[in-house]
Amino acid sequence: MQRKLRVAVVSLYALENNGVRHIASSLRQAGFTVTEIYFKDWVNNSFPWPQEVEVQDLIELLRSRGIQWVGFSVRASAFHRLAKYLTERVRHALGVPILWGGMHPTFVPDKAIEIADAIAIGEVDHAVTDFFTRIDEGRDHRTTPSFWVREGDVVHKNDLAPLVDLDDIPFRDFQTQQDKFHVEAGKVSQGDPFIDNPEYTLLASRGCPYWTCTFCSNTITKPLYEGKGKGYRIRSVESVVSELEQAKTLCTNIRVVRFDDEVFPIRKTWIEEFAKAWPARVGLPFEVLVDPRMVSYQPLKLLKEAGLRAVCMGIQANDRVNQTFYNRQTTNQQIIDAQTIFRRVGITGNLQLIWDDPVSTEEDKDQLFHMLMDLPRPFELFLFGLTIYPNTHLARRLLREGRITTADIEGINTHAFEQFRIDLSYPRPAADKRWLALIVLLNKSFLPKSFIWKLYHSARFKRDPAALVAFAQAVNLVKMAGVAGEMTMRGEMTPLLIKRWFNPRSLVTM
Numbered sequence: 001m002q003r004k005l006r007v008a009v010v011s012l013y014a015l016e017n018n019g020v021r022h023i024a025s026s027l028r029q030a031g032f033t034v035t036e037i038y039f040k041d042w043v044n045n046s047f048p049w050p051q052e053v054e055v056q057d058l059i060e061l062l063r064s065r066g067i068q069w070v071g072f073s074v075r076a077s078a079f080h081r082l083a084k085y086l087t088e089r090v091r092h093a094l095g096v097p098i099l100w101g102g103m104h105p106t107f108v109p110d111k112a113i114e115i116a117d118a119i120a121i122g123e124v125d126h127a128v129t130d131f132f133t134r135i136d137e138g139r140d141h142r143t144t145p146s147f148w149v150r151e152g153d154v155v156h157k158n159d160l161a162p163l164v165d166l167d168d169i170p171f172r173d174f175q176t177q178q179d180k181f182h183v184e185a186g187k188v189s190q191g192d193p194f195i196d197n198p199e200y201t202l203l204a205s206r207g208c209p210y211w212t213c214t215f216c217s218n219t220i221t222k223p224l225y226e227g228k229g230k231g232y233r234i235r236s237v238e239s240v241v242s243e244l245e246q247a248k249t250l251c252t253n254i255r256v257v258r259f260d261d262e263v264f265p266i267r268k269t270w271i272e273e274f275a276k277a278w279p280a281r282v283g284l285p286f287e288v289l290v291d292p293r294m295v296s297y298q299p300l301k302l303l304k305e306a307g308l309r310a311v312c313m314g315i316q317a318n319d320r321v322n323q324t325f326y327n328r329q330t331t332n333q334q335i336i337d338a339q340t341i342f343r344r345v346g347i348t349g350n351l352q353l354i355w356d357d358p359v360s361t362e363e364d365k366d367q368l369f370h371m372l373m374d375l376p377r378p379f380e381l382f383l384f385g386l387t388i389y390p391n392t393h394l395a396r397r398l399l400r401e402g403r404i405t406t407a408d409i410e411g412i413n414t415h416a417f418e419q420f421r422i423d424l425s426y427p428r429p430a431a432d433k434r435w436l437a438l439i440v441l442l443n444k445s446f447l448p449k450s451f452i453w454k455l456y457h458s459a460r461f462k463r464d465p466a467a468l469v470a471f472a473q474a475v476n477l478v479k480m481a482g483v484a485g486e487m488t489m490r491g492e493m494t495p496l497l498i499k500r501w502f503n504p505r506s507l508v509t510m
C-alpha cells in the first residue's frame with residue numbers, strides 16, 4: 001500500500017550510516033516514499049561546520065520534495081550542537097516537524113526532546129513504521145512505543161517497543177537511487193553515495209555479550225532494553241550470506257567486507273555454518289572485531305580458511321586501568337596470548353589502544369609499553385583518544401571523582417572530532433608525547449626491538465622528546481605511504497577514502 005506522508009531521513013557526516021539506511025528500508029517496505037539525505041561526510045579528526053550553501057541546499061531539497069517530516073540521525077553526541085542548528089534552520093524555513101533518532105537521543109532523551117519535536121529511543125526498525133503509519137492514517141502518534149513527542153511544554157513519553165528479530169527486518173536498501181542525495185560543498189548529487197565503495201560494512205549482530213565496558217553505549221542500552229527481549233542478538237548465517245549475495249549484484253566494486261559488530265559472533269555452530277557458506281556463496285575477504293577474552297585458535301582458523309584477513313581487537317589500556325576504570329576483565333597475558341594466536345593462524349591483528357584518559361599514571365603507561373613490547377610481531381596499532389559520552393558509567397564516575405568537568409563530556413566537547421585517532425602533533429604533556437612516539441614505533445617491524453629499547457632508555461628523550469616525536473612522525477609517514485600503496489594494489493583506495501583519511505592538519509598514526 002502506497003502511503004501519502006513524505007518523510008526524509010538525514011545522515012550527518014556519514015555516507016554509510018546504518019541507522020538511516022535501516023530506517024529508510026523499513027519505511028519503504030511499509031509503503032512510504034522516503035528521501036535519504038547524506039549531509040556531508042566525515043574526515044579524520046576534523047569537524048568543519050557546514051557552509052551556508054550546504055544548509056540552503058538541504059532546505060531546498062526538502063522543500064522541492066515536499067517533505068512533511070524530517071528525521072535527523074544523531075548518532076554521535078559530538079553532533080549535538082550541529083543537529084540543533086540544522087533543526088532550527090529547517091524548522092524556521094519550512095515549518096515542518098523534526099524527529100531525532102540515533103544513539104545521542106538514546107543517551108540523553110531529556111536533553112534531545114527540548115530541541116526536537118519528537119525523538120526515537122533505541123532501535124526502532126518496526127516502531128518507526130508504527131509512528132509514521134499513525135500520522136499517515138490520522139491516528140494518535142503521541143502514544144507510539146519507543147517515541148517521545150513534545151507538544152509545547154508537554155512531553156508524551158512512551159515505554160520502549162520490544163527488540164526486533166534481526167532476521168525479520170529488511171536489508172539496507174542499495175537498490176533505490178532516485179530518492180537518495182549527497183549534499184556537500186555546494187553540490188547535491190543524486191544516487192547512493194556509497195554504492196561504489198570497495199569496502200562493504202555490515203553487522204551480523206546487535207548488542208554485546210560483554211556490554212560492561214564503562215565507556216561504551218552498551219552500558220546504557222543493555223539496562224534500557226531490560227524486559228524487551230534479548231539485548232545481544234545474532235543474525236542467522238543465511239541472513240548474512242543472502243545480504244551479501246544481494247549486495248554483490250548492486251555494489252559491484254566490493255573488494256573487502258568489514259563486520260562492524262561490537263564483537264563478531266564467535267559461537268561454535270554459527271562459525272562452522274558461516275565458514276562453509278561464506279566462501280561458497282560470497283567468496284570475499286573479510287575483517288571482524290574480537291575481544292581478547294574470546295580468542296581461540298580453532299574458530300579463527302576456520303574463519304581464516306573462509307577468507308578472514310584481519311581482526312581488530314581492543315587492548316585499551318593496561319591491566320589496572322582496564323579492570324578498575326573500564327570494567328574490562330581482561331589481562332595483559334590474555335592480550336599476548338590472543339596476538340600469539342593471530343600469528344599462528346596467519347591473520348593480521350589490528351590492535352587498538354585508548355589514550356588521553358584522565359586516570360593512567362606514568363607507571364600504568366610504562367606497564368602498557370612493556371606489554372606491547374612483549375607482543376609477537378608483526379601487528380598493527382591503532383591509537384584512539386578517549387571520548388567520554390554523556391551518561392555512561394565512565395562519565396558519571398569521572399564526574400563524581402572530580403577528574404573531569406561537564407565541559408569534558410561529548411556534546412559540549414567534540415573530542416571525537418579532534419583526537420578520535422591520535423595525531424602526534426596534537427598538544428599534550430611532553431611525557432605523553434614520548435610514550436606515544438615510542439608506541440608508534442612498535443608496529444614498524446623494520447625497526448628492531450633492541451633499537452626501540454635504546455630510545456626508551458634514553459635520558460635525553462625523557463627530558464625532551466621533541467626529536468623522538470619528529471622521528472616517529474617521519475617513520476609514520478613512511479608507514480602511511482606503504483599502507484596506501486598496498487591498498488591501491490588491492491583496489492581498495494578511492495578518492496573518498498583519501499579525503500576521509502588524509503587530513504593534512506592532523507596526520508593520524510598508523
Ligand code: B12
Pocket residue numbers: 009010012013014016017018019020022023042070071072073074075076077078099100101102103104107120122123124125128201202203207215216217218260261262387389390410416417420
Ligand atoms: C559501526 C559503528 C560505526 C561505523 C558506522 C558504520 C555504518 N555503516 O554505519 C563508523 C566507523 C563509520 C562509525 C563512525 C563513528 N562513530 Co560509531 N559506532 C558504530 C557502532 C559500533 C554500531 C552502529 C550501528 O551501525 N548500529 C546498527 C544501527 C542499525 O543502529 P543505530 O545506528 O543505532 O540506528 C538505529 C537507532 O539508533 C535508530 N536511528 C538511527 N538513526 C535514526 C534516525 C531517525 C530519524 C530515527 C527515527 C531513528 C534512527 O534506528 C536505527 C535502527 O534501529 C556504534 C555502537 C552501537 N552499538 O550503536 C558506534 C557508535 C554509534 N559510534 C560512536 C561514535 C562516537 C562515532 C564517531 C563520532 C567516531 C569518530 N570520531 O569518527 C563516528 C561518527 C560518524 C558519523 N558521522 O556519524 C559512538 C557514539 C556515542 C556518542 N554518544 O557519541 C557509538 C555509540 C560507540 C560507542 N563508543 O559507544 N561508527
